[in-house]
Amino acid sequence: MLGRIARKVISGLGGAAAAALCLAAVSALSAALAESDSVHLGVAACAGSNCHGSTKVLDSTSVAQDEYTIWSTKDKHRLAYKVLLEDRAIRMAQALGLPDAKSAKICLDCHADNVPPSQRGREFQLSDGVGCEACHGGASSWLGTHISGSTHAQNVAAGMYPTEQPIARAEKCLNCHFGNGNQFVDHRLYGAGHPRLSFELDTFTVAEPAHFIVDKDYVQRKGVITDAQVWAAGQAIAVVRHSQAMLDPAHSHEGIFPEFALFDCNSCHHPYDSLHAPRPQLPGLGPGNVKLDDGSAVMLAIAALCVAPGPAHEVKQTTIAMRHATLELWPAVQHEAHALGNLAHELAPTLAHHDFTPAEMRAAAGELIALGLVGGDVSYTRAEQTTMALEALIGGMQSSGVIGGPQAQALKASLGGLYESLANPPQFRPESFVKALRDVRVAFEGCCR
Amino acid sequence: MPTPRMPHGLIYAVLVAMALALAGTAAAQTPPRRDIHLGVASCAGNNCHGAVKPPPGASMPLDQFLIWSQKDKHRLAYASLSSELGQRIARNLGLPDAKTAQICLDCHADNVPQEQRGRQFDLADGVGCEACHGAAVGWLGVHLSGAGHKANLAAGMYPTDQPLARAQLCLSCHFGTDKKFVTHQIMGAGHPPMPFELDTYTMIEPAHFVVDKNYMARKGKPNDAQIWAVGQAVDLLKRTEAMLDPKHAPQGLNPELVLFDCQSCHHSVKHLEWQPRKAGIGPGKLRIYDASAVMLDIAAGRVAPDAAKTLSDQMVALHQATTKDWNQVQQAATAVRQLTNQLIPMLTSHDFNRDDLKALANGIIDAGTTGEASEFSQAQQATMALASVVATMRLDGFATADQLKSMNMALAALFEAVGNDETYEPDAFVKALQGFKGTLPQ
Numbered sequence: 001m002l003g004r005i006a007r008k009v010i011s012g013l014g015g016a017a018a019a020a021l022c023l024a025a026v027s028a029l030s031a032a033l034a035e036s037d038s039v040h041l042g043v044a045a046c047a048g049s050n051c052h053g054s055t056k057v058l059d060s061t062s063v064a065q066d067e068y069t070i071w072s073t074k075d076k077h078r079l080a081y082k083v084l085l086e087d088r089a090i091r092m093a094q095a096l097g098l099p100d101a102k103s104a105k106i107c108l109d110c111h112a113d114n115v116p117p118s119q120r121g122r123e124f125q126l127s128d129g130v131g132c133e134a135c136h137g138g139a140s141s142w143l144g145t146h147i148s149g150s151t152h153a154q155n156v157a158a159g160m161y162p163t164e165q166p167i168a169r170a171e172k173c174l175n176c177h178f179g180n181g182n183q184f185v186d187h188r189l190y191g192a193g194h195p196r197l198s199f200e201l202d203t204f205t206v207a208e209p210a211h212f213i214v215d216k217d218y219v220q221r222k223g224v225i226t227d228a229q230v231w232a233a234g235q236a237i238a239v240v241r242h243s244q245a246m247l248d249p250a251h252s253h254e255g256i257f258p259e260f261a262l263f264d265c266n267s268c269h270h271p272y273d274s275l276h277a278p279r280p281q282l283p284g285l286g287p288g289n290v291k292l293d294d295g296s297a298v299m300l301a302i303a304a305l306c307v308a309p310g311p312a313h314e315v316k317q318t319t320i321a322m323r324h325a326t327l328e329l330w331p332a333v334q335h336e337a338h339a340l341g342n343l344a345h346e347l348a349p350t351l352a353h354h355d356f357t358p359a360e361m362r363a364a365a366g367e368l369i370a371l372g373l374v375g376g377d378v379s380y381t382r383a384e385q386t387t388m389a390l391e392a393l394i395g396g397m398q399s400s401g402v403i404g405g406p407q408a409q410a411l412k413a414s415l416g417g418l419y420e421s422l423a424n425p426p427q428f429r430p431e432s433f434v435k436a437l438r439d440v441r442v443a444f445e446g447c448c449r
Numbered sequence: 450m451p452t453p454r455m456p457h458g459l460i461y462a463v464l465v466a467m468a469l470a471l472a473g474t475a476a477a478q479t480p481p482r483r484d485i486h487l488g489v490a491s492c493a494g495n496n497c498h499g500a501v502k503p504p505p506g507a508s509m510p511l512d513q514f515l516i517w518s519q520k521d522k523h524r525l526a527y528a529s530l531s532s533e534l535g536q537r538i539a540r541n542l543g544l545p546d547a548k549t550a551q552i553c554l555d556c557h558a559d560n561v562p563q564e565q566r567g568r569q570f571d572l573a574d575g576v577g578c579e580a581c582h583g584a585a586v587g588w589l590g591v592h593l594s595g596a597g598h599k600a601n602l603a604a605g606m607y608p609t610d611q612p613l614a615r616a617q618l619c620l621s622c623h624f625g626t627d628k629k630f631v632t633h634q635i636m637g638a639g640h641p642p643m644p645f646e647l648d649t650y651t652m653i654e655p656a657h658f659v660v661d662k663n664y665m666a667r668k669g670k671p672n673d674a675q676i677w678a679v680g681q682a683v684d685l686l687k688r689t690e691a692m693l694d695p696k697h698a699p700q701g702l703n704p705e706l707v708l709f710d711c712q713s714c715h716h717s718v719k720h721l722e723w724q725p726r727k728a729g730i731g732p733g734k735l736r737i738y739d740a741s742a743v744m745l746d747i748a749a750g751r752v753a754p755d756a757a758k759t760l761s762d763q764m765v766a767l768h769q770a771t772t773k774d775w776n777q778v779q780q781a782a783t784a785v786r787q788l789t790n791q792l793i794p795m796l797t798s799h800d801f802n803r804d805d806l807k808a809l810a811n812g813i814i815d816a817g818t819t820g821e822a823s824e825f826s827q828a829q830q831a832t833m834a835l836a837s838v839v840a841t842m843r844l845d846g847f848a849t850a851d852q853l854k855s856m857n858m859a860l861a862a863l864f865e866a867v868g869n870d871e872t873y874e875p876d877a878f879v880k881a882l883q884g885f886k887g888t889l890p891q
Contacts, residue, residue, distance in 0.1 A: 095723050095732045191723050191733025255772035257735060258702045268714035271871045272642055287541045288637025290703060327701045426717040426871070 038138030042123035043131040067211035080129035095192035110176035137161040166233035187260035200388035201234025228396030232303035233352035238296035243341025266380035267291040358402040378430040414443035483587035488569035489577040513657040526575035541638035556622035583607035616683035633706035646833035647680025674801035677837035678748035684741035689786035728768035740830040747812035859885035
């Protein structure tokens with residue numbers, strides 16, 4: 001899980017600060033987010049050695065040209081379809097009463113670029129898994145423009161998906177890494193054996209590993225987008241999605257229980273011996289209650305703290321109210337989830353376009369550490385999100401030139417203990433996390449004062 | 450003229466006399482209390498139940514207090530309230546102190562009301578003699594007179610030798626009643642899980658009685674399989690009663706979670722555990738704890754096959770009802786409770802014979818190997834059930850010493866397979882079951 005995520009290596013921006021995105025770009029974005037019926041040509045269409053299949057980084061062009069090579073050798077998205085052929089998937093399909101995982105829509109919608117047959121080009125192969133066009137959009141409409149050496153804005157205008165923009169990226173990734181109204185990993189799928197979904201936009205972008213390099217060419221074509229922005233916007237959209245899922249009638253009570261996929265996995269899935277350690281106690285929730293997964297909401301309140309203090313405070317209060325509401329009935333939870341979703345929806349563009357200052361990033365990191373050190377309130381999910389947030393903020397501080405490469409490396413090294421405490425979710429001990437977090441605090445104090 | 454006044458001394462004397470007269474009347478009208486708990490000390494004398502070795506001419510070893518005070522965890526029930534865990538649970542529950550909280554003391558001590566506590570009674574003795582055997586004030590005299598077990602019972606001693614009475618007594622704490630109940634809130638605060646099986650737990654307590662000729666003459670020959678079966682029935686009965694208790698209806702998003710199988714949630718997400726069962730509720734659902742029903746079904750198969758079939762169907766309905774609503778759960782639970790109540794007298798009057806034992810063993814093994822009893826809770830109960838079957842075979846002479854030896858070795862492998870819920874592997878359990886099957890006398 002998180003322990004297996006490759007450590008981030010972010011190339012510096014040399015302190016460059018470029019113009020913030022303008023409103024025009026935002027409306028272009030909304031258009032681009034709409035479903036396209038463009039034909040998906042298939043991975044093969046991008047993989048040529050003179051296109052994105054170069055075996056080495058080419059300096060002569062605006063991108064490295066080895067994007068396909070990275071995807072096809074390192075990126076797990078390439079294996080998304082293949083895992084449907086493995087023992088676990090066979091077992092899951094049996095448990096779910098599906099004839100076959102590799103032909104089931106519920107699996108393929110996220111384990112492949114499952115566009116309708118009418119949108120599959122000659123070289124398209126479902127078995128390529130989550131390939132280029134699953135994220136970048138059907139290439140038939142924009143490939144010509146793209147090859148002609150057009151600007152990025154022209155590519156996007158022709159139908160390429162704007163993955164560089166935090167909100168668009170968050171919407172795209174969360175379609176599978178959380179779900180939407182059409183596709184969702186519910187607790188039935190988990191019960192059948194689906195691994196736990198864990199996600200943070202910035203960390204997962206880097207860990208994918210990213211097949212882009214943020215250099216001068218990149219900034220020139222796509223603008224400055226820092227890790228802090230990606231993290232903050234990613235959390236806002238995650239809260240929106242979580243809220244939408246709670247309001248979805250498909251996820252209201254089934255029988256006498258709520259949809260457990262909306263709750264913190266480790267709230268239940270922990271061994272009893274961890275009871276011998278202090279258990280996380282959330283304000284207002286006594287022991288023995290199943291806790292909602294509100295990790296993203298907690299992160300959102302911290303991300304927005306300096307940018308929009310008023311709404312940030314409301315996010316915090318509403319998150320607590322939502323927890324309390326779990327002691328009542330589902331409509332009470334939905335009421336708070338609705339309010340939280342609205343707050344997050346309004347905060348998303350603000351956060352996505354905000355150029356986080358060094359002071360703001362330091363404040364957010366300080367807040368994350370302080371919240372973790374309060375202890376007693378550290379669930380696995382929260383600890384995991386805190387760790388990834390710190391990683392994103394270190395990346396943000398580095399890319400905005402607040403700290404240099406060696407300092408960033410030292411700070412990232414200080415996160416080692418956090419990752420170690422998270423390596424085995426069932427064995428997670430809040431006290432190990434808190435202990436490691438104290439080291440992180442020392443590292444931050446030594447470096448960023 | 451002033452009224453003549455009585456001297457003060459005289460007034461006092463009259464008042465005292467009146468008070469004494471009143472007290473005397475009251476004493477004459479109130480029968481002596483028969484519900485006083487005299488305390489562990491009153492049983493512990495070295496010429497009573499605290500004898501290091503049996504006194505000459507004694508009909509049984511008289512070391513019951515020694516066994517309890519040295520080996521029986523019940524002696525530590527109160528002390529555990531001041532342990533680190535006990536303190537933490539109290540803190541998590543917002544209680545000032547576990548040692549003074551009724552919710553804790555009701556099962557961690559012989560928590561009778563003050564007026565029932567005798568001179569030597571000490572709450573700190575934990576679950577002492579009279580917590581199970583009943584208030585001794587009524588029967589101690591008869592007991593010491595050597596009048597016999599029946600006379601003791603008639604005088605108020607609790608009939609712990611009788612399977613149904615024992616089951617009700619033990620399960621009043623080892624599962625709970627409407628008055629005292631370990632809710633999921635208490636579990637969440639840190640209370641350990643509470644697995645229980647009447648026969649096995651009697652043995653490992655450890656039992657402070659020896660089933661010998663003298664015991665049988667006084668109390669009859671116990672049948673471990675029967676104790677097991679009755680224990681399962683009473684467990685199921687109590688669970689259905691708890692489902693019908695309005696206190697445990699959903700208050701918020703979830704019903705009382707303690708009625709569900711702990712391992713249904715508290716398993717590692719890394720394990721692929723789900724497999725189809727008769728319950729048919731699909732993956733990702735919480736399952737009502739049904740291990741006692743699965744076991745009872747096997748036992749009932751020998752005493753009332755039709756009822757066993759009905760129970761099996763009723764349990765499927767109960768599981769299915771959890772995918773509907775709590776009212777339907779309660780309806781299904783009502784049916785199970787009614788049937789279980791009918792089964793109990795059939796079980797208490799049934800002497801499980803050699804054929805029964807073979808059939809029970811095979812039924813338990815089949816349940817384990819077909820997946821109905823291969824998940825942790827069921828597997829743990831299946832293992833304890835087989836131990837009861839072996840114990841019955843030994844007592845009734847249905848197996849040779851060699852056969853008993855190999856069965857016990859196979860049982861040890863089973864106990865090892867179900868020893869730890871975190872590392873539990875169904876495949877290892879099934880393999881151990883098959884090993885045990887090979888040791889069964891033909």
